Amino acid sequence: HRAMFDATDVLEWESRFSWILTQLVKRYADVSYTEQKLGREKKAVEQACRYIEEFYAKGVSLNELAEHVALSPYYFLRVFREEIGMPPYTYLESVRIRHAQRLIENGKLLVDAAVESGFSSQSQMTRHFKRIIGVTPGQYAQQIRA
Numbered sequence: 473h474r475a476m477f478d479a480t481d482v483l484e485w486e487s488r489f490s491w492i493l494t495q496l497v498k499r500y501a502d503v504s505y506t507e508q509k510l511g512r513e514k515k516a517v518e519q520a521c522r523y524i525e526e527f528y529a530k531g532v533s534l535n536e537l538a539e540h541v542a543l544s545p546y547y548f549l550r551v552f553r554e555e556i557g558m559p560p561y562t563y564l565e566s567v568r569i570r571h572a573q574r575l576i577e578n579g580k581l582l583v584d585a586a587v588e589s590g591f592s593s594q595s596q597m598t599r600h601f602k603r604i605i606g607v608t609p610g611q612y613a614q615q616i617r618a
Contacts, residue, residue, distance in 0.1 A: 481592075484561035486534035490546050491559075516541035517555040520548070524560065528567045529590040534560065569604050572597055577616050582609050 520537050537560060538548040552560050568589045575585035586597035586609075594609075601609045 481531050481561065481564070482533045483531065483537070483564055486545070487549055487559050487561050490534060490549055494546055513541075513543070513551040514555060516543060516548070517552055520552060520560065521556070521563065524564050525567055528564055528571065529588065531590055532564065565600055566604065568597075569601055572601060572609065573605070573612065576609055576613050582613065585609065 519541050523537060523540050524532060534545045534549065538545040541548060543551065549559065552563075556563055558566075568591060572585045572589040572591075575588055576582070580588070582597070583594045586594040589597060591597040591600070598608050598610075601607075601612070605612060607615070
């Protein structure tokens with residue numbers, strides 16, 4: 473619940489909300505719920521990854537991604553997790569961080585790297601960058617220059 477409301481973008485919020493809602497229905501509904509067996513949706517997931525990599529800076533929503541690959545949002549979320557090993561919002565975050573790394577390596581100011589990578593602020597980029605890379609963007613820039 474807390475993670476859902478700490479979500480930093482639409483894709484993360486929608487993904488967490490969909491996941492939580494489904495888990496609640498599965499656990500507490502009076503009717504039995506059986507999930508559709510996951511199929512081999514490799515092409516749909518690859519297509520979604522390309523879409524994320526193309527539109528990472530503007531951000532994407534779960535509904536937008538699911539619609540793009542013609543799957544329901546929850547089924548898409550399950551298939552994506554199964555194929556990639558992480559939810560789409562984590563994948564989006566990793567794409568943004570890779571892009572920010574390239575910009576920092578090319579000498580961009582950190583605030584510009586944050587904006588161009590699709591983060592809402594430099595502090596948001598710093599928080600995600602440190603969690604994924606292990607150092608702050610400033611420390612990363614210093615290491616590149618050294």
